[in-house]
Amino acid sequence: xxxxxxxMWQSLGLDLAGHDALLGVLGGAYQDIFLSQKNRPAGMAYxxxxxxxxxxxxxxxxxxxxxAGRKIIGSYCVFxxxxxxxAANATLVGLCSGADFAMSEVEKLLPRNTCALIKxxxxxxxxxxxxxxxxxxxxxxxxxxxxKKKAYESLGHLVDNLYVMDLPQVKSDHxxxxxxxxxLRFKTEVENLxxxxxxxxxxxxxxxxxxxxxxxxxxxxxxxxxxxxxxxxLDALLANQVFFYDNPARFTDSVNKICDELETRVAEKxxxxxxxxxxxxxxxxxxxxxxxxxxxVIETSGAVIVGEESCVGExxxxxxxxxxxxxxxxxxxxxxxxxxxxxxAIFTPxxxxxxxxxxxxxxxxxxxxxxxxxxxxxxxxxxxxxxxxALEEKNIPTLRIETDYSMEDMGQLKTRIEAFVxxxx
Amino acid sequence: MQKRFAGIxxxxxxxxLVVVDESGKIxxxxxxxxxxxxMTAAKALIHDVxxxxxxxxxxxxxxxxxxxxxxxxxxxxxxxxGARAFFPDVxxxxxxxxxxxxxxxxxxxxxxxxxxxxxxxxxxxxKFLEIMAKTLxxxxxxxxxxxxxxxxxxxxSSMCTVFAESEVTSLIAKGKNRRxxxxxxxxSVIKRAAGMINRVSSDGDIVFTGGxxxxxxxxxxxxxxxxxxxxAPEDPQLVGAFGAALLARDIRDIM
Ligand code: SF4
Ligand code: SF4
Numbered sequence: 001x002x003x004x005x006x007x008m009w010q011s012l013g014l015d016l017a018g019h020d021a022l023l024g025v026l027g028g029a030y031q032d033i034f035l036s037q038k039n040r041p042a043g044m045a046y047x048x049x050x051x052x053x054x055x056x057x058x059x060x061x062x063x064x065x066x067x068a069g070r071k072i073i074g075s076y077c078v079f080x081x082x083x084x085x086x087a088a089n090a091t092l093v094g095l096c097s098g099a100d101f102a103m104s105e106v107e108k109l110l111p112r113n114t115c116a117l118i119k120x121x122x123x124x125x126x127x128x129x130x131x132x133x134x135x136x137x138x139x140x141x142x143x144x145x146x147x148k149k150k151a152y153e154s155l156g157h158l159v160d161n162l163y164v165m166d167l168p169q170v171k172s173d174h175x176x177x178x179x180x181x182x183x184l185r186f187k188t189e190v191e192n193l194x195x196x197x198x199x200x201x202x203x204x205x206x207x208x209x210x211x212x213x214x215x216x217x218x219x220x221x222x223x224x225x226x227x228x229x230x231x232x233x234l235d236a237l238l239a240n241q242v243f244f245y246d247n248p249a250r251f252t253d254s255v256n257k258i259c260d261e262l263e264t265r266v267a268e269k270x271x272x273x274x275x276x277x278x279x280x281x282x283x284x285x286x287x288x289x290x291x292x293x294x295x296x297v298i299e300t301s302g303a304v305i306v307g308e309e310s311c312v313g314e315x316x317x318x319x320x321x322x323x324x325x326x327x328x329x330x331x332x333x334x335x336x337x338x339x340x341x342x343x344x345a346i347f348t349p350x351x352x353x354x355x356x357x358x359x360x361x362x363x364x365x366x367x368x369x370x371x372x373x374x375x376x377x378x379x380x381x382x383x384x385x386x387x388x389x390a391l392e393e394k395n396i397p398t399l400r401i402e403t404d405y406s407m408e409d410m411g412q413l414k415t416r417i418e419a420f421v422x423x424x425x
Numbered sequence: 426m427q428k429r430f431a432g433i434x435x436x437x438x439x440x441x442l443v444v445v446d447e448s449g450k451i452x453x454x455x456x457x458x459x460x461x462x463x464m465t466a467a468k469a470l471i472h473d474v475x476x477x478x479x480x481x482x483x484x485x486x487x488x489x490x491x492x493x494x495x496x497x498x499x500x501x502x503x504x505x506x507g508a509r510a511f512f513p514d515v516x517x518x519x520x521x522x523x524x525x526x527x528x529x530x531x532x533x534x535x536x537x538x539x540x541x542x543x544x545x546x547x548x549x550x551x552k553f554l555e556i557m558a559k560t561l562x563x564x565x566x567x568x569x570x571x572x573x574x575x576x577x578x579x580x581x582s583s584m585c586t587v588f589a590e591s592e593v594t595s596l597i598a599k600g601k602n603r604r605x606x607x608x609x610x611x612x613s614v615i616k617r618a619a620g621m622i623n624r625v626s627s628d629g630d631i632v633f634t635g636g637x638x639x640x641x642x643x644x645x646x647x648x649x650x651x652x653x654x655x656x657a658p659e660d661p662q663l664v665g666a667f668g669a670a671l672l673a674r675d676i677r678d679i680m
Contacts, residue, residue, distance in 0.1 A: 391538075411484055412525075416542055419501035423537045 060387025228271020233305020432669025482563030507668030
């Protein structure tokens, strides 16, 4: 990343020394994990560029949008509807929480046994190293797991633009009504922020924009069903991660371009891994940039990841929003319907998630499932045991991994994953 | 001349080298301490040993793979193969080594069905027993025998090495019987190991491997706790290296 961004970072109030350190680690990891892969699709060059400019050009674009009067909204969860944000002339960005930062400061505010994702989001704030967070005009928190719910109370003291959305925990008429009223409240809040009233036209256009982005990812996912897999799980994960940062239209084009290339690869049986390489489905907690640890270990152990049952993955992107509504109210209902299906582990009971894992394992021809739980993440760790049991009853080998962002357990992780891959051969 | 196949198991505490002939019979077996520099120790161990092909396992396998350009196998699979060579019908295996422990269940075919490994710390491993033996003033070789001589056990509530050590120290200070304390320590390791085995396999005989399998108190009470037969090979520490050597023999592609 070039030097001319320093002024921009400074103006955002970033801690330049800390930020340099973060970018240094990020760049090194990217080199080792992504650029060292063999036979990558040429279209990945776009994502390499995006990643190299993730704190540079993309932030400049966002600041330019701001200058032109657009608002930036940051979110921590796939329950925050991008359709509403876009329709009110604002841009939604995901706030990445995939690396430990300023941990000693974080542990002054959060108990040690808080999941790495939450700790990381605090670390990025306290360490002043996230330009997305600092550019945001509004930060949306949401009442999902207990950890996040309570953490937002503390985050509220660190930022002055936090908005907290309530979310249901049970899929019921009440739950749906709550989601709807919260989306309506959010809509008003966003409209107030931007001063732009959402119209049927703007909302329809926003729905279409987001649907296209999702459809592009669906196309990418479908191509991963092929054996040999035409793209590595790491690269596909990266596309799913960039989903949360990039300009939607440009993202859609870039993913579609990769898909054109992958179609040729599939036709030519040209894979990134040899045919018959063990195929793995990952299921569990979201993997935010730059959390590439587990996929890296898996794919350097000779297996290929063919799908992610994750919010940075198919749990987040499946299901389109119906485009048929005529009025804002009809379209808001369609948005509620679409998001209401997200089967996050904070719901109880949550049978849809298990069904989805089974469906995915079959659709992507997975030989085994690795359940990824962040240490201290109650919802997903709790679900991992019945998930494992249910899958094994169907003779789908399953490995439960519980880990965090540190590298301390790399040796053990490698042994467990390699042994699991040996088991699948 | 018959071909020779070697397996080297580079663990955190010890390194084992086993060489087998074409029929799978052990012709050489050696052991050394891992020390601070595992690769130097490994190099010294294989120095004068002739073999046609070697396979590395254990936590140091990847380092060895780079230094010696060989193939590797995880200790899970290596143990499964080694254990089945000793006990062809067994479907469950418990390995407690210096710093880790694992429980493995197998299909009838000998393939790994499911496995569990201990967490990051030393609780429930050989290291734990070693430190406790020292605290109690026993040498590790006789620790199990002494514990077996106890008439009852004193229960130890902590599994954390640090806390358990202070618990033991205070029991000694209170004048409690050292053998009874030793028995209690064994029981706490066994409870953990039994839990691990039960999560992967619910019945049938169990092969017990790793350095801790040499401990008679562990073998005795593990069998009693589980109500299952516990089998231990003559030298339970060699099982991983033996399995790796057999695997080196069975890969035909390079030959
Ligand atoms: S896992 Fe749940 S809380 Fe986390 S992003 Fe997904 S929906 Fe939101
Ligand atoms: S990973 Fe689990 S604990 Fe952490 S924020 Fe997500 S749901 Fe909550």
